[in-house]
Amino acid sequence: MSGLGWLERLERSSMRKQYLLSLALIGVVLLMTTLVCAGAVVWASISMRNAEQRIVALGTANRAVLQDMTDAQTGLASYRVRREQSVLQPYEFAMNFLPFDQRRLRGLAASSPSLEAAAKQQSDAIAAWLGRYASPSLDGRHRTTAEDDRLFDRGQDLFKTVRSSNKAVQARIDSEIRHIKSKTRTVLILAVGFVILLPLLAVLVVFLVVRRMGDSVVKPLTDVSDVLDRLSAGDTEARASVTGPEEIREIATALNRLTDENLRASEVEADVLSQLETIDRVRTDLVSTVSHELRTPLTSIAGYLELLQDDLLDKMSPQQATMMGAIRRNLDRLNELITNLLALSRAEETQLSVEPVDLRGIAAEVASDIRLTAAARDITVRTLQSAAPVVVLGDRSQLIRAVSNLVTNAVKFSRQGGVVELRVTQEGGHALLEVVDEGIGIPSGDLAGLGSRFYRASNAMQAEIAGTGLGLRIVQTILDRHDGSLAVGSVEGEGSTFTIKLPVTRSGYGQVLAARTAEPSYD
Amino acid sequence: MARILVADDDVDVRTLVVLKLKSSGHEVLSVENGAEAVQSCLANRPDLVVLDLMMPGMSGLQACEAIRSDPTVAGTPVILLTARAQEADVDAGLKSGADEYLTKPFSPRELATCVDSLLAGGRG
Numbered sequence: 217m218s219g220l221g222w223l224e225r226l227e228r229s230s231m232r233k234q235y236l237l238s239l240a241l242i243g244v245v246l247l248m249t250t251l252v253c254a255g256a257v258v259w260a261s262i263s264m265r266n267a268e269q270r271i272v273a274l275g276t277a278n279r280a281v282l283q284d285m286t287d288a289q290t291g292l293a294s295y296r297v298r299r300e301q302s303v304l305q306p307y308e309f310a311m312n313f314l315p316f317d318q319r320r321l322r323g324l325a326a327s328s329p330s331l332e333a334a335a336k337q338q339s340d341a342i343a344a345w346l347g348r349y350a351s352p353s354l355d356g357r358h359r360t361t362a363e364d365d366r367l368f369d370r371g372q373d374l375f376k377t378v379r380s381s382n383k384a385v386q387a388r389i390d391s392e393i394r395h396i397k398s399k400t401r402t403v404l405i406l407a408v409g410f411v412i413l414l415p416l417l418a419v420l421v422v423f424l425v426v427r428r429m430g431d432s433v434v435k436p437l438t439d440v441s442d443v444l445d446r447l448s449a450g451d452t453e454a455r456a457s458v459t460g461p462e463e464i465r466e467i468a469t470a471l472n473r474l475t476d477e478n479l480r481a482s483e484v485e486a487d488v489l490s491q492l493e494t495i496d497r498v499r500t501d502l503v504s505t506v507s508h509e510l511r512t513p514l515t516s517i518a519g520y521l522e523l524l525q526d527d528l529l530d531k532m533s534p535q536q537a538t539m540m541g542a543i544r545r546n547l548d549r550l551n552e553l554i555t556n557l558l559a560l561s562r563a564e565e566t567q568l569s570v571e572p573v574d575l576r577g578i579a580a581e582v583a584s585d586i587r588l589t590a591a592a593r594d595i596t597v598r599t600l601q602s603a604a605p606v607v608v609l610g611d612r613s614q615l616i617r618a619v620s621n622l623v624t625n626a627v628k629f630s631r632q633g634g635v636v637e638l639r640v641t642q643e644g645g646h647a648l649l650e651v652v653d654e655g656i657g658i659p660s661g662d663l664a665g666l667g668s669r670f671y672r673a674s675n676a677m678q679a680e681i682a683g684t685g686l687g688l689r690i691v692q693t694i695l696d697r698h699d700g701s702l703a704v705g706s707v708e709g710e711g712s713t714f715t716i717k718l719p720v721t722r723s724g725y726g727q728v729l730a731a732r733t734a735e736p737s738y739d
Numbered sequence: 740m741a742r743i744l745v746a747d748d749d750v751d752v753r754t755l756v757v758l759k760l761k762s763s764g765h766e767v768l769s770v771e772n773g774a775e776a777v778q779s780c781l782a783n784r785p786d787l788v789v790l791d792l793m794m795p796g797m798s799g800l801q802a803c804e805a806i807r808s809d810p811t812v813a814g815t816p817v818i819l820l821t822a823r824a825q826e827a828d829v830d831a832g833l834k835s836g837a838d839e840y841l842t843k844p845f846s847p848r849e850l851a852t853c854v855d856s857l858l859a860g861g862r863g
Contacts, residue, residue: 508793508821508822508843511822511843511844512749512752512843513751515752515755515844515845516749516755517844518844518846519752519755519759520755522846522847523758523759523762523847551844
């Protein structure tokens, strides 16, 4: 597995795992930094102490060697003057110590080649002094004064060489001290450098890792958010790419699935809507076609009947006139039936176009429309209105149809010279429109059946008053669709009161609109 | 006596209108559809046009609009005959430029009164 693959896999793992790993990484780096720094300091101090000890030991050993040699030289000089064995004691002591001290020095110097070389030179000088001065001085041979002086002078020279070689060793030791001091300083500087650099490095590494992980979280999230923006802007093609940590991949997958489902749902919805539109158009076409196909022949029949009646006005027998009258009446009935059936179909199915409507305006309009017909039978139609607007939300033409049906009934069942009154009032949250007549009334047994299709009160049929039995059904349907109700109160022989009850519009909104709609939209 | 053009695809209704208007003393031309109505209107310059709303091909509304858009005959009074009595239909009819609107079934007397009233220069 390549390094990149490993990193990619990490970026696709869950965010929880990524953050735990980040924390662990920070911990490890900090621990390592601490350990390295502590190690450097400990190592520096130990190595410095070791070096110091060695230097001190070297100096001591070198001085001891010189001391031995000085003692030996002094001993031999005294012996040359006094020739007594006793004065040789310092020389003999020195000779006892010298090998030991020399060994110690050379042992300590072994670690540094230059120091070892200097120590070796010193050993050579000592060996020369021993071989060419000390040993001849003590061999007991008789020498002339001149010979003796020459030997002594040679001893002095050789000792000088020993002394200078000892100085050279000391110089090397001093340089060693300087070297070690500078090395220690370097180590300490490095340690301090580590102490400063490693945490910086650690912070950098952690920063890079966390940022990379952050990117691997933030980028897919930004992508999801972008897709949401595009979706809400209406781009149905937008889909989130499934990348990044596990949690975000799950979100992206869910979002995509939801969007797909939404898209399918809206396609289905659009399909259903278009089908409904088709159905509605077909139905509307059907209604207008049926009404045309029924009314056109009716026009011919009624029209030709009228022409015939005009032509035969004075030539018909009473029986023929009765027959003509029957044709005329039944044509009217047929026409009313068609009108009512279409009105009912419209009341049941057509979309209401709702607007604020002032019931006072409707009452006035219906009353003025029917006055001419009513006047033919000497019936008075009057309105009793409240001073304030009585506003309901409704379909104006449908409400007119409902009120008109009630008033037409009231006039139809009124006696010659009767009065029909329309009263508009407001009672709490309800608008009331009452249609009151002094007509033949409705038998109490028939009240329950009112509002059923084709139902007609028994006394209406006995009185041979024409009707289709659809009028109240239409009123009922229209009021149902306006959340309203119809109440009937009647005493047979004295008259009926039909009361339309509708919810009024809330607060001043309706009042304002009422003021507008109450203006001369009707005349 | 005026010259009146009648357009209705139903032969009985057409004949009824023609009979009534002739008996009222008018010269009556009759056609069967909207396209012929427009053609005849341009050719014969009638004093008044009676159009059925629902005709195959060109409807009464379209014929009315066509008559209104031709400056030579635009001023001719038009009566529309229709089986539909909805407010929206009346609106559409009046918008197309019709002067009067009669709902089927209309009585011949009603039509004659309407024609006389329009010819006299009034409306309704």
